[in-house]
Amino acid sequence: xQAKDCVKENANNVRRVPSGCPIRSGVGRLAVAAxxxxxxLGIAWLGGQLAQGLxxxxxxxRGVDPAGRASPISAxxxxxxxxxxxxxxxxxxxxxxxxxxxxxxxxxxxxxxxxGLKLSVLDVIRVGAVGLPVVxxxxxxxxxxxxxxxxxLAVSRELGSLAAASTAICGITATLAVAPVVRADDRxxxxxxxxxxxxxxxxxxxYPYVAHALFGDSSLAAGLFLGTSIHDTSQVMGAALTYAGxxxxxxxxxxxxxxxxxxxxxLVAVIPALAVLASRATGTRRGExxxxxxxxxxxxxxxxxxxxxxTFGDLGxxxxxxxxxxxxxxxxxxxxxxxxxxxxxxALGMALAAVGVGTRLSILRGLGWRPLAVGFGAAVAVGCAxxxxxxLIA
Numbered sequence: 034x035q036a037k038d039c040v041k042e043n044a045n046n047v048r049r050v051p052s053g054c055p056i057r058s059g060v061g062r063l064a065v066a067a068x069x070x071x072x073x074l075g076i077a078w079l080g081g082q083l084a085q086g087l088x089x090x091x092x093x094x095r096g097v098d099p100a101g102r103a104s105p106i107s108a109x110x111x112x113x114x115x116x117x118x119x120x121x122x123x124x125x126x127x128x129x130x131x132x133x134x135x136x137x138x139x140x141x142x143x144x145x146x147x148x149g150l151k152l153s154v155l156d157v158i159r160v161g162a163v164g165l166p167v168v169x170x171x172x173x174x175x176x177x178x179x180x181x182x183x184x185x186l187a188v189s190r191e192l193g194s195l196a197a198a199s200t201a202i203c204g205i206t207a208t209l210a211v212a213p214v215v216r217a218d219d220r221x222x223x224x225x226x227x228x229x230x231x232x233x234x235x236x237x238x239x240y241p242y243v244a245h246a247l248f249g250d251s252s253l254a255a256g257l258f259l260g261t262s263i264h265d266t267s268q269v270m271g272a273a274l275t276y277a278g279x280x281x282x283x284x285x286x287x288x289x290x291x292x293x294x295x296x297x298x299x300l301v302a303v304i305p306a307l308a309v310l311a312s313r314a315t316g317t318r319r320g321e322x323x324x325x326x327x328x329x330x331x332x333x334x335x336x337x338x339x340x341x342x343x344t345f346g347d348l349g350x351x352x353x354x355x356x357x358x359x360x361x362x363x364x365x366x367x368x369x370x371x372x373x374x375x376x377x378x379x380a381l382g383m384a385l386a387a388v389g390v391g392t393r394l395s396i397l398r399g400l401g402w403r404p405l406a407v408g409f410g411a412a413v414a415v416g417c418a419x420x421x422x423x424x425l426i427a
Contacts, residue, residue, distance in 0.1 A: 062131075069132015070383070073140070076119070076390070077382030080112030087111075088271070097278035105237055105271020109205050110230040112382040113223060116389020125390065136387035137219070142332040144380030145210045148297075149339030150373035153347050156294045164257060164288070167422050168295045171261045174418050175201035176303065179411040180310075186403045191217040193407065194307050195225040200411045203297045204229040204265030209381065210333070214304055215311045223392040224400055226385065228408035233264035236412065241276040247420055250280075254423040256288025261296065262419040264412070269293045298340070304333050343369065 088104025119125065157165065176197050183193025194215040198207040208225045211217075217225075240259060248254035255276060263269045273289035276282065346356035346365055356365040 066132040066135045068126075069129040069134070069387070070136060070140070071132070072125075072129050073133060073136040073383040073386045073390075074379070076115050076386035077108070077112045077379055080110075080115050080382055080386065081108035081378075083115070084108040084111045091271070092274075092278075095275050095278070097275055102274055103267070103270060105267060105274065106234075107205065107230065107265055107267040108378060109382050109385050110226065110265075113226050113385040113389040114230070116386040117223065117392050117394065118389075120390045120392055121394050129390075133387040133390055136383045137391070138213075140380050140387075141209055141384035142213075144377045144384060145206065146332050146335040146339060147372050147377035147380065148206060149336040150343050150369050150377075152294060152298045152340045152343065154298075154340070154344040155347050155351075156291055157298055164292055165295065167257055167426065168261060168292060168299070171415060171419055171422065172201045172296060172299050172303075175411060175415045176306075178414045179407065182407045182410050186407055188403050188407050189221070190311065191215050192221050192225065192400070192404045194311065195221060196228070196404065196407045196411055198300075198303055198307065199225055199229050199264055200408065200415055201296075202300045202303055203293075204233055204268065205385070206266070206297070206381065207300055207303070209384065210300060210304060210336075211307055214308045219388050219391050220393075220400065221404075222388055224404050225408070226388070228405060229264045232408055232412045233268040236263040236416070237268040237272045237275075240416070241272050243420070244276055244285075245280060247424060250282070252282050252284040253288060254426055255280075255282070256285040257292055257426060258419050258423040259285070260289040260292025261423075262416040266293055266297065301333065301337055301340070 084106040085104045085108075088102075088106040089099040091105060092099035092102065179197035179200050180193050182188075183190070183196060188196075194211060195208050195217055198211040199205070201207070205226055208222060208229065212222045240262060244255040244258050248258065256273070259272050259276060260269055263272055269289055270293075273286045276289075277286040346360070346369075349356040349358065350362050350365065355361060360368070
C-alpha cells in the first residue's frame with residue numbers, strides 16, 4: 034500500500050505505522066507498539082536494579098544498615114539516565130518508535146494517576162497546625178522564586194514552569210505531570226529531570242548533617258527541614274533514613290515522610306495554576322482563550338479521584354476496620370502497595386526511559402547553563418527558607 038492510500042484512509046480515522054500501512058484495531062496498534070513498550074520496560078527494570086544496588090552501597094558508606102530499607106536512589110532517575118546513554122551510544126531501530134511514543138504519553142499518565150493512591154487527605158491533616166502552614170508557605174515560595182529566576186535568566190517559560198513544579202512539589206513526578214500542561218518538549222523534561230537528580234542527590238547527602246548542625250535533637254525541626262527542602266520523594270526518604278540511622282531518631286523520619294506527602298498532595302493545585310499561567314502567556318500572544326476544562330486534564334481529575342479513594346478507604350479502616358465495608362486492612366494495603374508502589378513507579382520509569390531514549394546530549398547542551406542555574410538557585414533559596422522556618426518552629 035502506498036503512503037497516499039494511507040493518507041486517504043486516515044481521513045476515516047485509520048492510524049498509520051512507520052511503514053505507511055494503516056492499523057485498524059486496538060490489537061494491531063498494540064502489536065506495533067509492543068517492541069518499544071518492551072524496550073522501555075526493560076530499561077525501567079534495569080534502572081530499578083541499578084538504583085537498588087547503588088542505594089545499598091550508599092547506605093553502607095553512610096553507616097546505615099540497608100536491610101529492609103527502600104533505596105534512596107530514584108529508579109526513575111536511573112531509567113532516564115540509561116535511556117539517554119543508549120540514545121547517545123547506539124542506533125536504535127525505527128520499529129521501537131511507536132511504543133516509545135505510547136510510553137511517553139499514555140503510560141506516563143497512568144503512572145501519575147496511580148500515584149494518587151499514595152496520597153491520603155488524612156496524612157495532610159495529621160501534619161497539624163504547625164506543619165501544614167510551613168509546607169504551604171515553602172511551596173508558594175519555591176513556586177515564586179523558580180519563576181522569578183527563570184525570568185531573570187531569560188529561561189523559557191516551559192523550563193521555568195518545570196523548575197517551579199519540581200522544586201516546589203515532588204521532583205520528577207511533578208515534572209512529568211506538569212510537562213503536558215505547559216507544553217514542554219522532551220528535551221526540557223530531560224534537562225529538568227537531570228537537574229532534579231543532581232541537585233536532589235546533593236541535598237540527600239548533605240542535608241542530614243545540616244539538620245543536625247542547625248537543630249540539634251529537635252525531631253520536629255529536622256523532619257520539617259528534610260521534608261520541605263529536598264526535591265524527590267525517594268531523596269527525602271534517603272536523607273531522613275540517614276538522619277534516623279545516624280541519630281537514632283525515628284520521629285524525624287516520620288515527620289519528614291508526612292511533610293513530603295503533604296507537599297505531593299499540593300500537585301493538584303499547582304497543575305491548574307501553571308496551566309493558567311501558560312494560557313495567559315500563549316493566549317495573550319495568539320489571541321486565544323482556553324476553556325476552563327483544559328486547566329484540569331483528565332489524568333489530574335483521575336489522580337484526585339484515586340487520592341479520595343485512598344482517603345475514604347483509610348477512614349473505613351479507622352472507623353469500621355474495613356475499607357468500603359469490604360476489604361480488610363491487609364488486603365487494602367496490599368492493593369495500594371501493588372498499584373502505587375510497584376505499578377506506578379514502573380510506569381513512570383517506562384515513560385522516563387522513553388524520554389531518555391529520545392534525548393540527544395547535543396540538544397541538552399543547546400539549552401545552556403541557565404536552566405541548571407535556575408534549578409540550583411531555587412533549591413538553595415528553598416533550603417535556606419526551610420531552615421529558617423524550621424528553626425523558628427523549633
